[in-house]
Amino acid sequence: MKHNVLEVKNLTFGYKKEKLLFENFSVFLKQGELKAIVGDSGAGKSTFFELILGNLKPQSGSIKISRVAEIFQDPYSSFHPSYTLLHQIKDVAPLHKLESLLENMNLEYNLLLKLPHELSGGQLQRASIVRAMLMQPQLLLLDEPTSALDNVIQLEVMKMLIKNLDSMGMLLITHDMDLASWCADEIIKI
Numbered sequence: 001m002k003h004n005v006l007e008v009k010n011l012t013f014g015y016k017k018e019k020l021l022f023e024n025f026s027v028f029l030k031q032g033e034l035k036a037i038v039g040d041s042g043a044g045k046s047t048f049f050e051l052i053l054g055n056l057k058p059q060s061g062s063i064k065i066s067r068v069a070e071i072f073q074d075p076y077s078s079f080h081p082s083y084t085l086l087h088q089i090k091d092v093a094p095l096h097k098l099e100s101l102l103e104n105m106n107l108e109y110n111l112l113l114k115l116p117h118e119l120s121g122g123q124l125q126r127a128s129i130v131r132a133m134l135m136q137p138q139l140l141l142l143d144e145p146t147s148a149l150d151n152v153i154q155l156e157v158m159k160m161l162i163k164n165l166d167s168m169g170m171l172l173i174t175h176d177m178d179l180a181s182w183c184a185d186e187i188i189k190i
C-alpha cells in the first residue's frame with residue numbers, strides 16, 4: 001500500500017481574516033502521485049507551499065508532511081554563486097548515489113566542478129534536481145520548475161523529474177495547463 005506523503009485537512013488561511021485564500025481546503029498526496037496546482041496569479045499557490053513548509057501557520061486545519069525537498073522556478077537562485085556545484089551538493093547529502101543520478105539527469109560529472117553561472121539554465125536546473133534527489137525526499141514541491149527554461153528543455157527536465165516519481169509524491173505549481181494535463185494525476189484549481 002502506498003502511503004500518504006502529504007495530508008492537508010480542512011485548511012483555512014488568509015493573510016487577512018476578511019480575505020481568505022483557503023477555506024476548508026483538503027489535499028492528499030500518495031507516494032508515486034503527481035498533482036498539479038493551478039490558479040490565477042494571486043490565487044495563493046506560493047502561499048500554499050509556504051503553509052506546507054511550515055513558514056506560515058493556518059488559521060485552522062492540519063498539515064502533515066513527510067521529508068520534503070523543493071525545486072524553485074529560477075535555478076540560479078537555488079545555488080550560491082561563489083561555490084562550485086559539487087561543494088553545494090555534497091553539503092546536503094551523502095554522495096553515494098551521485099553517479100547514477102547524474103546519468104539519470106544526463107549531466108557530466110565535470111560540470112559539478114564549475115560555478116553556477118558557468119552552466120546553462122537547463123543544466124543548472126538538472127543539477128538542482130540531482131541535489132533534491134540526493135536528499136531522498138518523500139514529498140517534492142515543484143514551484144514552476146521549468147518556467148525559466150526554453151520549451152524543448154522544459155519537457156526534458158519534466159521527464160527527468162518524473163523518472164523519480166516511484167519513491168515520492170510530487171506537487172507541481174504551474175501556469176501551464178498543457179503541462180499539467182500531460183503529467184498530473186489530478187489538477188487542483190485554487
Ligand SMILES: Nc1ncnc2c1ncn2[C@@H]1O[C@H](COP(=O)(O)OP(=O)(O)OP(=O)(O)O)[C@@H](O)[C@H]1O
Nearest residue numbers: 015016021039040041042043044045046047048175
Ligand atoms: N506576506 C504577505 N502578506 C500579505 N499578503 C500577501 C503576502 N504574500 C502574498 N500575499 C497576497 O496573497 C495572495 C496570494 O499570493 P501568492 O503569492 O500565494 O499567489 P500565487 O498564486 O502564487 O501567485 P503567482 O501565480 O502570481 O505567483 C496575493 O493576493 C498576494 O498579494
